[in-house]
Amino acid sequence: MQYKTRTFFNQPVTKTPFHSTLEAKSSSTVKSLLLHPSQKECCTVHIDIEVHQQQPAGFCCQVHIAACYLEIEGKILLLQLPEGKKEAGKWGVPAGKFEGGESPEEAAKRELFEETGIAVDPATQMQYLGALYIRKPEIDYIYHSFRVHLPAMPEVHISHEHQDYRWASAQEMEEMPLMMGAKEALEQYRKQS
Numbered sequence: 001m002q003y004k005t006r007t008f009f010n011q012p013v014t015k016t017p018f019h020s021t022l023e024a025k026s027s028s029t030v031k032s033l034l035l036h037p038s039q040k041e042c043c044t045v046h047i048d049i050e051v052h053q054q055q056p057a058g059f060c061c062q063v064h065i066a067a068c069y070l071e072i073e074g075k076i077l078l079l080q081l082p083e084g085k086k087e088a089g090k091w092g093v094p095a096g097k098f099e100g101g102e103s104p105e106e107a108a109k110r111e112l113f114e115e116t117g118i119a120v121d122p123a124t125q126m127q128y129l130g131a132l133y134i135r136k137p138e139i140d141y142i143y144h145s146f147r148v149h150l151p152a153m154p155e156v157h158i159s160h161e162h163q164d165y166r167w168a169s170a171q172e173m174e175e176m177p178l179m180m181g182a183k184e185a186l187e188q189y190r191k192q193s
Contacts, residue, residue, distance in 0.1 A: 050135040051184040059133055063141045066107035067095035069129075069189050070118070070148045075167035076186075077156065078176070079115060082163035091166070092179040095143075104128065104144040112148065116165070117157030125149045129192045134181050143181075145189060 050056070070077040070093075078091040096111035098104070105122040113119050120126060129145040156165050168176060173186065 048137065049180050049184075051181055051188075052133040052135070053130075053188070055133050056135065059135065060140050061133075061142050062139050064098040064104070064107070065095055065141055065143045066098060066104050066111055066146065067093050067143060067185065068108050068112045068126075068146050068148050069093055069193075070112075070150060070154075071193070072150060072153045072167070075169050076173070077116070078166050078168050078173070079158060079162040080164040080166070081179070082161075087179050089177060090179040090182075091168075091173075091176050092182045093185075105146075108144070108146045115159050115161055116154075117159075118148075118150075118154050120148055120150070129189065132185060132188060136180065143185060145185065145192075147189070147193060 052059075077093065079094055080091050081087050081089065083089075094112050094115045096107070096115070098107040099110070102110070105126060105128070108126060109120060109122050125148060127147040127149065129147055132143040132145065134141050134143050153167070158165050166172075166176075170190075178186075
């Protein structure tokens, strides 16, 4: 039996909105509906995703992620996850886990090149925007964000880790299925740009 997963975000009234500068924390509730292709809704699962600007109490970092925001002419480069991945069909910026002993800059440069074929000089083309502390039910991780400065739209060669890429405007991103936590990370990027 095959099931399809649909995920969408809503902001619970009891949570502090991400744009609050006093609390500097966010939480989105992800509601996933598991559907059999020939049936109606069979069950509903609520998953809390927390995105914080400061390390929350009890946070236990299990991995560091480096993420690259390439924005040219008001459009940000997004990559789509392929079938077989946890969030298949969802979009996110080029990003990935640190490897043994890498600095955030080294991880961002490597991930960007591996996933898109775009080579950059971290000293002159990358700006560190800061870290977000993300808590999902199964993992706590630190998400290091970088703005990548390029003079023109580069040629993109996606790796086997993705099935498509797209330069998307803010309006287009509102209608695209984004990875869990991507909306909050994009909001933070916009504040710091």
